[in-house]
Amino acid sequence: MKIFNVKxxxxxxxxxxxxxxxxxxxxxxxxxxxxxxNKENMKLAKCNFCDTDFVGTNGLNGGQFSTSNLVKKVDxxxxxxxxxxxxxxxxxxxxxxLQVDSNLVEGLKEKGFLVALETNxxxxxxxxxxxxxxxxxxxxxxxxxxxxELKVIYPQLNFDLNKLKKxxxxxxxxxxxDGSKKQINIWNTINYCKSHKPWFPSFQIHKxxxxx
Numbered sequence: 001m002k003i004f005n006v007k008x009x010x011x012x013x014x015x016x017x018x019x020x021x022x023x024x025x026x027x028x029x030x031x032x033x034x035x036x037x038n039k040e041n042m043k044l045a046k047c048n049f050c051d052t053d054f055v056g057t058n059g060l061n062g063g064q065f066s067t068s069n070l071v072k073k074v075d076x077x078x079x080x081x082x083x084x085x086x087x088x089x090x091x092x093x094x095x096x097x098l099q100v101d102s103n104l105v106e107g108l109k110e111k112g113f114l115v116a117l118e119t120n121x122x123x124x125x126x127x128x129x130x131x132x133x134x135x136x137x138x139x140x141x142x143x144x145x146x147x148x149e150l151k152v153i154y155p156q157l158n159f160d161l162n163k164l165k166k167x168x169x170x171x172x173x174x175x176x177x178d179g180s181k182k183q184i185n186i187w188n189t190i191n192y193c194k195s196h197k198p199w200f201p202s203f204q205i206h207k208x209x210x211x212x
Contacts, residue, residue, distance in 0.1 A: 004070050004099050005030040008059025011077050017133055017202050018149050018171050024088040025078050030054055032094040033122060034137050047137035051178045054094030071107040092118040102127035151202055153177050154189045165198060173202035
């Protein structure tokens, strides 16, 4: 039996990218292949600017789930609060594609969910997901180079943004890197997008509004 290790499951609004403002249930899967979550060795990791806790299964509604139990939990979390919007679930992490499979996606769709994926693009897949957001963190590990939206954390000096905008994505977003230089990164992101179409700024509005 397939067992999923999940950090947390919660209902909130999507705060980033094309679907900003939409109500969604978020499944944050434990684990990542670009950083193990240990802050002591973060500087040596392939992704050394992560702002997310994806270690363990001790978050809200976290734990170990079979496919059917995970689908049921997601449906229960959605139904706990009223929404006039169609059901929407976001698979995120960590790196969700370390665990996500076609059975889970189909199970969520059978419950009426539109299924979105947030991935670093380092693991290929051959099953259908309704909305694919690729946010690459390391050039040599990046495999999935098509989808619905490309979201690049800015600045990342190893990415040539002029080349990236030619890839097979519908939307192109730059998101200011968090951290001590966040305000500078915000202004630089806005200024770059002003003169470099089709790049458009993406902001973490859930953090600005202090929404989990």
